[in-house]
Amino acid sequence: MITLQDCQARDTSDPLRGFRDHFTIPDGVIYLDGNSLGVMPKAAVARAAEVVTQEWGQGLIGSWNSAGWFNLPQRLGNQIAPLIGAGADEVVVTDTTSINLYKVLAAALSIAAQDSPQRRVVLSERSNFPTDLYIAEGLCRERGYTLQLVEPEDIGNSLTPEVAVLMLTHVNYRTGAMHDMGAVTATAQVAGALSIWDLAHSAGAVPVDLHAADADFSIGCGYKYLNGGPGAPAFVWAHPRHANRFWQPLSGWWGHAAPFAFTPDYQPTAGIQRYLCGTQPIVSLSLLECGLDVFSKALAVGGMAALRVKSLALTDLFMALVQQRCAGFELGVATPPAHAQRGSQVSLTRDRSADGQSSAFAIVQALIARGVIGDYRAGDGASHKDILRFGFTPLYIGFEDVWNAVEQLRQVLESGEWKEPRFNAKHAVT
Numbered sequence: 058m059i060t061l062q063d064c065q066a067r068d069t070s071d072p073l074r075g076f077r078d079h080f081t082i083p084d085g086v087i088y089l090d091g092n093s094l095g096v097m098p099k100a101a102v103a104r105a106a107e108v109v110t111q112e113w114g115q116g117l118i119g120s121w122n123s124a125g126w127f128n129l130p131q132r133l134g135n136q137i138a139p140l141i142g143a144g145a146d147e148v149v150v151t152d153t154t155s156i157n158l159y160k161v162l163a164a165a166l167s168i169a170a171q172d173s174p175q176r177r178v179v180l181s182e183r184s185n186f187p188t189d190l191y192i193a194e195g196l197c198r199e200r201g202y203t204l205q206l207v208e209p210e211d212i213g214n215s216l217t218p219e220v221a222v223l224m225l226t227h228v229n230y231r232t233g234a235m236h237d238m239g240a241v242t243a244t245a246q247v248a249g250a251l252s253i254w255d256l257a258h259s260a261g262a263v264p265v266d267l268h269a270a271d272a273d274f275s276i277g278c279g280y281k282y283l284n285g286g287p288g289a290p291a292f293v294w295a296h297p298r299h300a301n302r303f304w305q306p307l308s309g310w311w312g313h314a315a316p317f318a319f320t321p322d323y324q325p326t327a328g329i330q331r332y333l334c335g336t337q338p339i340v341s342l343s344l345l346e347c348g349l350d351v352f353s354k355a356l357a358v359g360g361m362a363a364l365r366v367k368s369l370a371l372t373d374l375f376m377a378l379v380q381q382r383c384a385g386f387e388l389g390v391a392t393p394p395a396h397a398q399r400g401s402q403v404s405l406t407r408d409r410s411a412d413g414q415s416s417a418f419a420i421v422q423a424l425i426a427r428g429v430i431g432d433y434r435a436g437d438g439a440s441h442k443d444i445l446r447f448g449f450t451p452l453y454i455g456f457e458d459v460w461n462a463v464e465q466l467r468q469v470l471e472s473g474e475w476k477e478p479r480f481n482a483k484h485a486v487t
């Protein structure tokens with residue numbers, strides 16, 4: 058039996074406990090949605106004021122140099138690099154995840170078209186995040202490729218000589234299931250396919266080593282586990298063997314070898330900087346730096362390995378407490394029990410009723426009303442298993458938070474309050 062006192066004792070001995078003080082967490086809230094929008098670093102308030110009133114307000118155009126605006130995409134890229142196993146000057150922060158995926162997939166298709174033109178398929182997972190599939194669908198239409206979508210267990214068998222690019226998200230947004238990046242990339246390589254990894258639910262959440270896996274391209278999100286703020290710019294990495302091959306398709310002046318020469322023709326600069334397109338969102342980049350600064354501090358005390366130990370302890374605890382305290386309420390678990398197959402979230406499931414009503418949606422709404430913020434994702438396809446999704450960000454979630462979250466869940470289920478109309482207003486799922 059796990060007790061509240063056990064959880065409190067684990068907080069007391071948690072070497073990462075102090076990191077939550079770097080963030081604003083509203084009173085009365087247990088925030089288990091950092092996998093969707095990370096919390097605000099306290100430093101962001103002063104940084105926002107500084108970049109607006111001083112750097113913009115007073116420094117004006119001179120701030121491109123004097124405040125270091127021009128190099129922000131590279132500087133932040135170098136802060137992200139150690140979190141994902143990339144080298145120095147191999148990552149830039151820019152644009153959105155969707156746009157960066159467009160750029161790297163286009164580059165990968167150009168490389169494949171030159172090296173193995175008979176390969177005409179982009180392979181991905183049916184349950185990949187929709188925007189990744191939409192971007193791939195658009196590019197495949199444009200270039201005459203076929204997008205093939207399979208279940209995760211069929212990826213290996215589907216890596217036929219037709220496949221040009223394997224495009225996967227490392228940690229599944231819905232279930233929290235994590236691929237073995239090294240093994241999958243190796244299989245793709247043997248099959249002659251290039252690999253693109255989306256790290257939206259990995260960067261800052263689980264250790265990643267792109268070089269060890271020998272991946273080809275990668276992208277990821279700034280506003281989830283990296284705490285960059287709503288709509289924060291995303292990052293992009295290309296293996297150095299590919300960085301200088303082909304233009305990325307958004308050949309704007311920020312990726313030009315001599316942007317201030319203002320020549321009428323485009324000449325891509327060397328390396329990952331060619332993946333920049335146009336003038337960068339300086340205010341948003343500046344706020345992301347506040348989130349990354351906390352990770353830079355965490356690197357000094359064990360880094361991603363230490364964060365991973367705590368993340369697994371939090372998700373293990375949540376699953377154990379749900380089993381211990383919420384038995385008999387028809388909850389399932391979609392997240393794999395094996396550590397190596399799990400990201401930093403736990404997805405519980407509940408069957409949708411025969412009339413299409415989703416109890417999972419209503420339970421999540423009732424939890425939010427009690428200050429426990431998770432989110433809901435409709436079950437995919439025919440499964441009828443809707444998902445209650447809870448993200449555990451080791452920088453600012455504690456063990457007592459996990460206890461309290463499960464206690465609120467138990468009360469919601471036991472009281473049946475989730476059946477009240479106010480929690481069911483728009484939950485008919487078709």
Ligand SMILES: *Cc1c(COP(=O)(O)O)cnc(C)c1O
Nearest residue numbers: 153154155186188226230255257
């Ligand atoms: C969150 C997420 C995105 C978000 O893309 P945007 O361009 O920022 O909207 C993309 N891919 C995956 C896998 C995600 O989880």
